[in-house]
Amino acid sequence: VKPLAKKYSVLFGEVHNNYLAHWLELVVAKDLSEKRTLIFGAEMFEADNQQALNNYLAGKITAKGLDSTARLWSNYKTDYAPIVNFAKEKNAVFIATNIPRRYASLVSKKGFEALDTLSALEKTWMAPLPMDYDSTLPGYVKMLEMMGGHGGANMPKAQATKDASMAYFILQNFKPGYLFIHYNGSFHSENSDGINWYLKTKRPVLNYGTIHTCSEKI
Numbered sequence: 001v002k003p004l005a006k007k008y009s010v011l012f013g014e015v016h017n018n019y020l021a022h023w024l025e026l027v028v029a030k031d032l033s034e035k036r037t038l039i040f041g042a043e044m045f046e047a048d049n050q051q052a053l054n055n056y057l058a059g060k061i062t063a064k065g066l067d068s069t070a071r072l073w074s075n076y077k078t079d080y081a082p083i084v085n086f087a088k089e090k091n092a093v094f095i096a097t098n099i100p101r102r103y104a105s106l107v108s109k110k111g112f113e114a115l116d117t118l119s120a121l122e123k124t125w126m127a128p129l130p131m132d133y134d135s136t137l138p139g140y141v142k143m144l145e146m147m148g149g150h151g152g153a154n155m156p157k158a159q160a161t162k163d164a165s166m167a168y169f170i171l172q173n174f175k176p177g178y179l180f181i182h183y184n185g186s187f188h189s190e191n192s193d194g195i196n197w198y199l200k201t202k203r204p205v206l207n208y209g210t211i212h213t214c215s216e217k218i
Contacts, residue, residue, distance in 0.1 A: 004028070005035040007179060007209040009170055011195055013186030014213050021213045022079040028211070029086060029181060036179040040087045041170055043162070043184040044073050044080055045096030047125035053096050057088050071101075083183070095173050097182065099126040099165040108158035115161075126161060127168035132201060133160050139193040163188055167198030174206070186212050 004010050012028070014021040032038060045053055049070040056066040063081070066072070073080065087094045103126060106114045115129055123129060134140075140156035147155060166188065170180055188194040190212050199208055 004209050004211075005032055005179065006207065008174070008206040009180040009182060009199065010209040010211065011189040012181060012183050012211045012213075013189040014183060015215050016185055017075070018213065018215055019079070022082075024213070025183060026082050026086060029083060032179060032181060033086075033090060037092075037177065038087075038090065039093045039095065039173055039175065039178050039180045040083065041095035041097045041166070041173070041180060041182040042080065042083075043098045043166060043182075043188065044076070045094075046071060046098045046100040047096050047165065047169065048100050050096040053084075053094055056084070057092075057094055059088075080183075093173065095169050097166040097169040099161050104158045104161045107161050108154050111154050112157055112161075125165075127164035127198075131161060131164045132198065133157060133164075134197070137193055137197055138191060139187060159194075163194040164198050167195045167202065170195075170199065171203055174203075186214060 010032075012025055014025065029038065029040075052061070052066055052070040055061045055069075056063070061069065067076075084094060103115065103118070103122070112129075112131065112133070115123070115126070115131075135153070135156060140159065143156045143159060144153070166182065166184060170182055173180065182195075184195060189196055189210050192200070192210070196208060196210060199206070
């Protein structure tokens with residue numbers, strides 16, 4: 001992980017249901033923490049759950065309290081709690097970077113324009129509007145091809161709201177000298193696409209790294 005320790009931000013692209021990927025996430029975080037002060041962030045936490053996450057990290061609520069006040073993924077206890085608890089142990093910041101799912105779903109049905117109808121508070125839980133969007137990016141083109149015409153052109157736009165928001169919150173929490181390690185599905189960051197594209201569009205001078213995991217039959 002020596003080259004990664006020199007980056008500003010590292011995107012750890014995981015296979016969500018692969019226990020080895022989750023084990024490796026924690027191993028890499030522990031190793032990097034010996035070289036740099038870390039800031040954590042994850043797709044698995046939506047931005048409107050930031051206060052609940054903060055309360056847990058500060059010891060104001062228990063793990064049970066976090067479960068009842070935040071929308072945790074079904075595999076949180078086995079796969080993500082160890083990373084959150086490691087961040088807590090290190091007194092590290094942990095950022096909820098993802099746009100709330102209900103707004104991405106809204107875009108999948110009605111397009112970006114639907115976000116204009118949201119309140120000022122709701123708009124703080126995502127990248128600023130209007131969000132940049134390049135429909136020719138390989139990941140979005142691939143998504144359309146995989147759907148075989150079902151779902152329409154709004155599905156990649158919904159994906160883009162996630163990529164844009166995660167990149168936005170990573171950059172919003174930039175601190176010189178710190179390393180921001182971010183956990184997301186591999187499709188959000190593979191081939192310098194997705195989150196990477198937004199990071200490099202907004203802050204091209206910063207040094208980014210990506211870990212890409214995948215599952216293969218042996």
